[in-house]
Amino acid sequence: MPMKGALLIFRLAGIRVYLHFTWFIVAALEVTRFAHRYQNPIWAALEYCALFGVVLMHEFGHALACRQTGGQADTIVLWPLGGIAFVKPPARPGAYLWSIAAGPLVNVVLFPLFTLFAFVLTKLHWKTVHPDFYQFVLTVWFMNAGLLFFNLIPVYPLDGGQILRGLLWLKVGPIRSLKAASIIGFGGAILFALWAIAWRSIWLGILAFFIFAQAQAGWRAAQNLAIESEDTARREAAISPPPIPEQQR
Ligand SMILES: [Zn+2]
Structure with missing residues (x-):
């Protein structure tokens, strides 16, 4: 389930x-x-x-x-x-x-x-x-x-926000694009919360909370991706032979 x-x-x-x-x-x-x-x-x-x-x-x-x-x-x-x-x-x-x-x-x-x-x-x-x-x-x-x-609406995790993340991915890669989208998501969640208060709407309030939680999950996922890629880079560095120093003249 x-x-x-x-x-x-x-x-x-x-x-x-x-x-x-x-x-x-x-x-x-x-x-x-x-x-x-x-x-x-x-x-x-x-x-x-x-x-x-x-x-x-x-x-x-x-x-x-x-x-x-x-x-x-x-x-x-x-x-x-x-x-x-x-x-x-x-x-x-x-x-x-x-x-x-x-x-x-x-x-x-x-x-x-x-x-x-x-x-x-x-x-x-x-x-x-x-x-x-x-x-x-x-x-x-x-x-x-x-x-x-x-x-x-370009607020992650709404589709518009994810499309924005995909476009950023083309430019700055998967990690930075997800971090940027998550930050926009946090900002969007605050705007949705204000909108919920102004309209006295429980639904917009729940939605603001959902966006906030997903933006937080996105941020964590980006951090994990960053740790993974660092690990891979380190492992690759350990496997490949050390670079031969250039001779001093
Ligand atoms: Zn959708």
């Missing part, structure tokens, strides 16, 4: 999809909170499921792209804050960048499809004919656009 309290819901293309039990609690709270938007409240439940459907497609984008680069990706967990694809791309900046960028790319692809669908429904006057369905389609359109925008 990748996470305590996560239940296996299905398996697709060798990727196991888990749902954390807290999802049901938050789903029940959220659905009752926005049920008033619909004449028939069942649409509020469908809306919440559609949100996680879009999140799941995004996570599959990460997982399948990671596989394509020869990396490991066999688990996706959905929880109240969204989804996590456990991906382990090979240690190359190109493979890393593709594994991260493929997630938001799914939302980019969905954007014109949802836009076209909403446009057609508007032309067909479904706003008055089938108001609930129309509201549902419009909300899914907004959710996809929102997910795309949110994920591209």
Whole structure:
């Protein structure tokens, strides 16, 4: 089990999809909170499921792209804050960048499809004919656009922050890029915390905490990478013969 309290819901293309039990609690709270938007409240439940459907497609984008680069990706967990694809791309900046960028790319692809669908429904006057369905389609359109925008915020560990790290990796290598991204993550966590206070949002608060914890993990991982590379350098120095001193003239 990748996470305590996560239940296996299905398996697709060798990727196991888990749902954390807290999802049901938050789903029940959220659905009752926005049920008033619909004449028939069942649409509020469908809306919440559609949100996680879009999140799941995004996570599959990460997982399948990671596989394509020869990396490991066999688990996706959905929880109240969204989804996590456990991906382990090979240690190359190109493979890393593709594994991260493929997630938001799914939302980019969905954007014109949802836009076209909403446009057609508007032309067909479904706003008055089938108001609930129309509201549902419009909300899914907004959710996809929102997910795309949110994920591209360049704060590690959000996708935008990881893309930034991948780009830095090309310039300054894996260790310094991860350190830089983690520092940006710490700064971002503080901004998210302030945003949470200003909006009095528990969710933004939890998110700020999550970003902080992940930035801390990133910083530690960078330190470990640095120790490993020092060890390797030392071992190589011990194996290779000492350099022959140049003759003094
Ligand atoms: Zn993502």
